[in-house]
Amino acid sequence: MSGNTSQARTVESTPCAIRRAPARPSAVTALTRAVEGFFVRHRRRLAAVHAAMFVVFMTIIFGPLFTPEAPPGAGAFDHITPFASYVLWGLWFPLVFLSVIVTGRSWCGILCPMGAAAEWGNRFGPQWGIPAWMRWEGLPVVSFLIVTILGQTVGVRDHPEAAAGVFGGTMAAAVVVGFLYGRRRRAWCRHMCPIGLLLGVFSRLGAVEFQPKLRLPGGEAYTEHGVCPTMIDVTRKQESRHCIECFRCVNPEAKGGVALRLRRPGEEVEEIRHHHANPMEVWFLFIGTGIALGGFLWQILPVWQDLRQAFGEWAIERDLLWLAEPGPAWLMSVHPERREVLVWLDFFLIVAAMLAVMALYAALLGATTAAAARLAGRAGADSGFARRFTELGYQYAPVAMVSLAVGLGTALFAPLQLLGFGPEAVRAAKGLLFAASLVWSGWLGWRILAGQGLAASRRWLPLLPGALGSAAIAFGWWPALFGL
Numbered sequence: 001m002s003g004n005t006s007q008a009r010t011v012e013s014t015p016c017a018i019r020r021a022p023a024r025p026s027a028v029t030a031l032t033r034a035v036e037g038f039f040v041r042h043r044r045r046l047a048a049v050h051a052a053m054f055v056v057f058m059t060i061i062f063g064p065l066f067t068p069e070a071p072p073g074a075g076a077f078d079h080i081t082p083f084a085s086y087v088l089w090g091l092w093f094p095l096v097f098l099s100v101i102v103t104g105r106s107w108c109g110i111l112c113p114m115g116a117a118a119e120w121g122n123r124f125g126p127q128w129g130i131p132a133w134m135r136w137e138g139l140p141v142v143s144f145l146i147v148t149i150l151g152q153t154v155g156v157r158d159h160p161e162a163a164a165g166v167f168g169g170t171m172a173a174a175v176v177v178g179f180l181y182g183r184r185r186r187a188w189c190r191h192m193c194p195i196g197l198l199l200g201v202f203s204r205l206g207a208v209e210f211q212p213k214l215r216l217p218g219g220e221a222y223t224e225h226g227v228c229p230t231m232i233d234v235t236r237k238q239e240s241r242h243c244i245e246c247f248r249c250v251n252p253e254a255k256g257g258v259a260l261r262l263r264r265p266g267e268e269v270e271e272i273r274h275h276h277a278n279p280m281e282v283w284f285l286f287i288g289t290g291i292a293l294g295g296f297l298w299q300i301l302p303v304w305q306d307l308r309q310a311f312g313e314w315a316i317e318r319d320l321l322w323l324a325e326p327g328p329a330w331l332m333s334v335h336p337e338r339r340e341v342l343v344w345l346d347f348f349l350i351v352a353a354m355l356a357v358m359a360l361y362a363a364l365l366g367a368t369t370a371a372a373a374r375l376a377g378r379a380g381a382d383s384g385f386a387r388r389f390t391e392l393g394y395q396y397a398p399v400a401m402v403s404l405a406v407g408l409g410t411a412l413f414a415p416l417q418l419l420g421f422g423p424e425a426v427r428a429a430k431g432l433l434f435a436a437s438l439v440w441s442g443w444l445g446w447r448i449l450a451g452q453g454l455a456a457s458r459r460w461l462p463l464l465p466g467a468l469g470s471a472a473i474a475f476g477w478w479p480a481l482f483g484l
């Protein structure tokens, strides 16, 4: 008897002992817990980071206005004006875009002085409810188009006054909107920020996700109640794009709430069906790619001068002499001291050229995506055409992001030259990055088609239009990346 009892105890005690032993967290879990703990502990200190960033932002934006003109040919470390330009366009712009792949919208939650100023201003304002017009999903797209086109016509990359006007104006708009609307929220960041919209789309590719520990059914939802400054119902959160990674919903000790999770870059897009795919976002991806490309192409294509000449002659024939007059400096570049004065004719031509390239690329990418969705349907993919279209549109995210970051942030590669690498090596680095984005876009297309229920052997044909669309984006950016 006693022997049996003893044996029974031994048999029972072994599994109990195993069950009680605390599970050893994996290295990834340990890392995410450590990051969560760090940010939760130091959350209050973020205000100091934001204040410091505000000072840096103001210095970079307005500092050059209070210093003498930079001597011709001055380098980034010779004078504050080229230095500020390098920081803005060589570092900040491309690095913030590329950083979303690793850390999502950490720029927004941890560093951005604009969003922080909008939220700070909100404490003192009337805190009106967020109106319906502001919630229209096209509003940040409009805001993005206005800022991008204005940036081109005033020469935001070449003139410190223009940079001060565009960035200072955006900061002022953020503070005013923040002051007026929402109750302890960031209405500007969710509904109007042109940069946030771009970062939001690309953050879906990121390796970081804030995921509810217990997700309630019902899908992604908008709420002005709760802890989230960008109005995410954190218990139903499915998508990354509106999450600015502020850590306010994170409590490592609680059973509920939200937890930081590391994931494979691109995972959310691969499984976009389960992450609140959005047609407006997809159209923005097409439009944004086109307008950025238009802003670049008008400056370098030889046909531009011919167009300008022809339009000028047409205006003179009709006695439209005011078209040869400069417009206001807040609308177009008027800098006689730097031998750059745009007239109304230039202004209209630049805007028309940018909108034309935008329309062309939106139509092209829309057509390739529609073809992919149609072919996928014929091959047996599930769900309707509109849903397949929206899901497949996301495959362009990597190639669009790398084009924007590398094409517009050409100074990103300047350090390579400082380190002694020649132009060939720089071109090779850009080419590699770009080739990687093309492959990634193809892979995402492949995985999205798998999510639509297509067997591997049936995915090749619907994949082709996506590859064509990516090739069209690459073709457009080719002069920026490798020269004409």
Ligand code: SF4
Residues within 6 Å of the ligand: 107, 108, 109, 112, 113, 114, 115, 116, 174, 188, 189, 190, 193, 194, 195, 196, 197, 244
């Ligand atoms: S959404 Fe715009 S203003 Fe808000 S934190 Fe991000 S970049 Fe800054």
Ligand code: SF4
Residues within 6 Å of the ligand: 210, 227, 228, 229, 230, 232, 234, 237, 242, 243, 244, 245, 246, 247, 248, 249, 250, 258
């Ligand atoms: S979901 Fe959480 S981490 Fe993301 S913005 Fe909202 S409160 Fe901040």
